[in-house]
Amino acid sequence: MKRRKFLYNAGATAMVSTLSAPKILRAQSAEEFHIAAILSFSGPYGLIGNDMRKGAELAVAERGGMVLGKPVRFSWEDDETKPQPAVQKATRLLSEGAHMMFGAVSSASTLALQSLSTQRKVPHLITISADDAITKRDGPPYSFRTSNTLGMEVKMTMEFVKKRGLKKIYAVTADYQATRSALEEFSAMAKEAGVEIVGNDYAPLGNRDFSVIIDKMAKSDADGIVVVATGNDGITFVKQAGQVELGKDRVIFGPVLQDDIFAAATGPAALGVNSGVRYHYSLDNPTNNAFVKGYQDTHDALPSAFAGEAYDGLRWWLDVVDKTGSWDVDAWTEAFANSVYEDSVEGRKEMRACDHQASQVGLWGEVVKGEASMPELTMKITDIFPADRLFSSC
Amino acid sequence: MSTIIIGLSLSFLLFLLSAGLTLIFGMLGVINFAHGALYMLGAYVSFQVVQTTGSFWMGLLIAPLIVAAFGALIEMAALKRVYSRDHIFQLLLTFGLILVIDDATKLIWGLDYKQVPTPALLTAPIKLFGSHIPAYRLFVIAFGAAVSLALFLILDRSKWGMIIRAASSDPDMARTLGIDVNRVRTGVFALGSLLAALGGAITAPLVPIELGMGFSVIIDCFVVVIIGGLGNIRGAIFASLLLGMTRAIGYTYATEWVELMTFVLLIGTLMFRPAGLFSTKGRAA
Numbered sequence: 001m002k003r004r005k006f007l008y009n010a011g012a013t014a015m016v017s018t019l020s021a022p023k024i025l026r027a028q029s030a031e032e033f034h035i036a037a038i039l040s041f042s043g044p045y046g047l048i049g050n051d052m053r054k055g056a057e058l059a060v061a062e063r064g065g066m067v068l069g070k071p072v073r074f075s076w077e078d079d080e081t082k083p084q085p086a087v088q089k090a091t092r093l094l095s096e097g098a099h100m101m102f103g104a105v106s107s108a109s110t111l112a113l114q115s116l117s118t119q120r121k122v123p124h125l126i127t128i129s130a131d132d133a134i135t136k137r138d139g140p141p142y143s144f145r146t147s148n149t150l151g152m153e154v155k156m157t158m159e160f161v162k163k164r165g166l167k168k169i170y171a172v173t174a175d176y177q178a179t180r181s182a183l184e185e186f187s188a189m190a191k192e193a194g195v196e197i198v199g200n201d202y203a204p205l206g207n208r209d210f211s212v213i214i215d216k217m218a219k220s221d222a223d224g225i226v227v228v229a230t231g232n233d234g235i236t237f238v239k240q241a242g243q244v245e246l247g248k249d250r251v252i253f254g255p256v257l258q259d260d261i262f263a264a265a266t267g268p269a270a271l272g273v274n275s276g277v278r279y280h281y282s283l284d285n286p287t288n289n290a291f292v293k294g295y296q297d298t299h300d301a302l303p304s305a306f307a308g309e310a311y312d313g314l315r316w317w318l319d320v321v322d323k324t325g326s327w328d329v330d331a332w333t334e335a336f337a338n339s340v341y342e343d344s345v346e347g348r349k350e351m352r353a354c355d356h357q358a359s360q361v362g363l364w365g366e367v368v369k370g371e372a373s374m375p376e377l378t379m380k381i382t383d384i385f386p387a388d389r390l391f392s393s394c
Numbered sequence: 395m396s397t398i399i400i401g402l403s404l405s406f407l408l409f410l411l412s413a414g415l416t417l418i419f420g421m422l423g424v425i426n427f428a429h430g431a432l433y434m435l436g437a438y439v440s441f442q443v444v445q446t447t448g449s450f451w452m453g454l455l456i457a458p459l460i461v462a463a464f465g466a467l468i469e470m471a472a473l474k475r476v477y478s479r480d481h482i483f484q485l486l487l488t489f490g491l492i493l494v495i496d497d498a499t500k501l502i503w504g505l506d507y508k509q510v511p512t513p514a515l516l517t518a519p520i521k522l523f524g525s526h527i528p529a530y531r532l533f534v535i536a537f538g539a540a541v542s543l544a545l546f547l548i549l550d551r552s553k554w555g556m557i558i559r560a561a562s563s564d565p566d567m568a569r570t571l572g573i574d575v576n577r578v579r580t581g582v583f584a585l586g587s588l589l590a591a592l593g594g595a596i597t598a599p600l601v602p603i604e605l606g607m608g609f610s611v612i613i614d615c616f617v618v619v620i621i622g623g624l625g626n627i628r629g630a631i632f633a634s635l636l637l638g639m640t641r642a643i644g645y646t647y648a649t650e651w652v653e654l655m656t657f658v659l660l661i662g663t664l665m666f667r668p669a670g671l672f673s674t675k676g677r678a679a
Contacts, residue, residue: 042500042605043606044604044606046500046505046605047505047506047507050505175650201645201649202649202650203649204652204653206610208597208600208601208610208611209404209407209600209641211400211403211404211528211531212397212400212641212642212645212646213645213649215396215397215400215525215526216645216646218525218526219524219525232601232602232604232606235507235601235602236600236601236602239509239599239600239601239602240528240600242512243512243517243519243528243530243531243600244519244526244527244528245518245519245526261506261507262507264506264507264509265506265507265508265509265602265603265604266509266602267509267511268511
């Protein structure tokens with residue numbers, strides 16, 4: 001029995017040592033801080049990945065390209081907006097000794113990377129995917145999201161409905177899980193607020209023709225049209241709604257319906273459309289002003305929401321890692337889980353230890369004509385909702 | 395009644411998108427996977443022409459001609475080498491073309507969305523049967539009807555159509571009669587590419603122009619072609635009407651069932667008329 005126990009203990013010790021070896025080896029031999037950046041550079045979200053890269057590179061460049069006294073190295077990989085390549089490429093980079101993962105763009109890829117992060121005990125920073133399932137109480141221990149959740153955007157949408165005094169809403173919803181949940185949440189809040197949902201149509205994801213749905217909306221007595229869709233679906237809807245002047249006597253809005261990029265793709269039909277905004281270059285605070293200037297100097301363009309969120313999240317994370325003065329992954333995650341970011345580009349952000357979601361203000365805006373050096377169509381931030389109205393306590 | 399008008403606009407858009415695919419299959423026997431990429435290219439070129447000239451109509455005229463010339467080049471440089479080979483070579487070749495066209499488009503126009511505004515003449519909606527119908531949709535119906543009639547007359551009633559059908563059904567016999575079959579094939583592929591680009595140019599004011607737009611239409615195109623009968627222009631017209639009307643009625647009364655209804659039609663056709671509703675041996679138009 002004693003021999004068996006000795007062998008069992010020896011085996012267990014050996015296994016534990018082997019499992020933790022990569023972390024120790026990585027800590028001892030790090031000549032650089034290696035970031036595995038898994039983003040979409042092709043496929044439907046290719047544009048987003050490219051902008052995120054620009055924001056992330058600027059965050060690193062601003063600190064002299066160093067963290068913990070070592071140079072930062074990115075490995076950029078394209079997940080083609082699909083979970084499988086995301087996991088394959090991230091796995092390869094982790095086996096090469098990457099210290100953290102950054103990405104992905106689509107929520108499906110991000111959720112897949114979260115499993116890998118938990119399995120390999122590698123920190124994972126998310127700055128754009130919005131699915132509420134990404135940050136949940138006692139969720140993946142090494143994953144953190146510094147950007148908006150779809151849930152907070154839905155709450156902003158209801159705040160907007162109340163503010164505008166809308167009483168009857170017709171909804172159109174892209175037919176997939178996250179947007180269906182968002183509509184359910186919105187409908188529950190509407191009921192509570194005494195707002196009637198007079199109709200809803202689920203349109204297939206990637207729908208190219210909303211004409212029949214728009215005709216039904218035009219014939220309804222709704223005073224507001226909520227579009228629970230984004231990207232191509234949102235742009236196509238607003239473009240086609242513009243052809244029958246639907247927005248003339250009804251308010252068109254949505255949690256993630258428009259930003260400067262989508263407005264440019266929509267054209268004049270976007271004018272007057274209201275939407276939640278992830279980040280906007282026009283926010284007037286010293287950090288954001290410096291970021292916008294740096295971005296313009298480097299890229300000769302205003303930063304998009306994707307670039308802004310990537311810059312902000314990575315800047316926060318690297319600051320916290322640097323302050324730990326340690327190469328211990330657990331020290332980083334512990335410090336980040338309890339950190340407060342006073343000078344974010346969007347004002348104060350606070351990481352919630354319970355679900356690893358950044359509590360932050362919510363931006364709401366309307367598409368207007370740009371002035372001077374602004375884009376032809378741009379978002380005008382009309383409301384900034386405080387965090388306590390958008391996040392429930394843990 | 396407004397549902398029927400909207401249904402007609404959906405139908406003729408579907409027809410414009412799928413006509414080139416069915417033409418190329420019917421006349422050349424090639425399943426052109428790159429059809430969606432040519433459609434996308436048509437939209438991008440149309441955007442470029444509109445940017446340069448400020449006229450949607452110039453885009454609608456010039457973009458299909460440019461893409462038709464490009465299609466002719468593809469046929470002469472690559473496709474003609476695989477006519478005699480197994481279908482798998484044609485599939486691989488046209489699939490490779492998608493990658494080439496996509497990457498070239500990305501290099502030329504970048505990743506940003508592009509947009510073509512609705513032409514000024516057609517911006518105001520028109521009130522018909524209690525609905526506000528976009529004037530542009532009415533134009534799409536008229537334009538689609540004109541294109542389908544023209545195609546039918548060219549392929550079924552003209553001397554050119556007779557030559558094309560002869561070169562398609564018995565190329566050796568056509569050669570002995572002095573027909574330059576190679577040139578006919580190049581012309582047919584160019585015409586198919588022109589139709590794909592026409593679809594792209596006419597859809598441009600309705601949707602955002604972006605790199606993935608070709609993938610999103612190709613499934614619809616194949617559904618139309620399979621229901622109508624591979625290579626059958628009449629069948630494509632009928633299938634487009636059937637599908638467009640099904641969608642218009644579906645979106646009016648049972649939105650969530652529209653996709654299901656589309657594929658029920660497809661499966662039903664494959665089960666009971668596997669060669670398509672309009673398949674008639676020997677008829678291509």
